[in-house]
Amino acid sequence: MRYYNIPIFVPHEGCPFQCVFCNQKRITGSDTSVTPEIVTKTIEEYLSTIPCGNRRIEAAFFGGSFTGISAEKQESLLKAAYEFVKNGKIDGIRLSTRPDYISEEILDRLLQYGVTTVELGVQSMDDAVLIASGRGHTAETVENAVKLIKKYPFNLGLQMMIGLPEDTKEKSIKTAEKIIDLAPDFVRIYPTLVLKDTYLEKLYNTGEYEAWSVEKTVDTLKEILPMFSKKCIEVIRVALAVTEEISPENALIAGPFHPAIRELAEGEIYFDKICGFLDKDSSKRVFSVNECEISKAVGNGKKNIKRIKEKYGFEIKIKPSKSLKKGEITAWKDEQDCI
């Protein structure tokens, strides 16, 4: 089954807040107000490009705080998308919003118009981080919103950020723990970037905010990613999309900008696993991993192979396996042993 999202950006609409990191226009590449006509046109255009077959398609209202828009506008936008659900052309509707814009009345409306997935911007479960980031809600607000959403048949996604003002690696790990306790269906993790025309840019320029490095971000991600996978909570995205709007040449001022930051973190996770095997039994020379994960295990530019050689004085080989799941690894003495 292939999954397709038809993105409909709702830039900053309905949001009276100004989170320090947020420049919705830059992130969505749009500051145009969305109308039901735009919703219909966007869905039609995307549908004409999506190949037939075993597929699941959802219209996705992203970018702002959807449930903070006026009830009339929410209804008109949802109605336009719901027409496509009713005639079987798409399978559902997803949207992202803030935890303080969740109530029974709001959730009843979403259900009535075929919404299948609700994503909440949690960002942190540490109140000091939330205050310093200008979020305007607390960790308790998140817990209450999640409790309410779970009374409905929605898929629940939670978004967290790492490297916000006042954040530390330990606080990010605590946030991940608390998010796991809330048992979402999936999560997204966004490392904090300093974008042009945000309050964070001012804090960065005055030295009040220190952007995280790629190394610190990777070091934090390598702790957090396995926590979610152990609990079978899928991390569907790490980092913002690299677009023309957010690039070192454009709106990006500072922060752990790397197009493959997740792969870097997963490479580190494999490095630690290989070292774990070798520390117990240094006779192992061949390691099998899922066939799609070879490049992660080998590391960027064969980094892991080189580091193992430096650390243990011998070269190892990484072999593809069809039977191992992603993230699993087995060790062998030589290639004959390896099946």
Ligand code: SF4
């Ligand atoms: S709540 Fe969302 S849309 Fe509003 S300022 Fe914060 S990040 Fe931007």
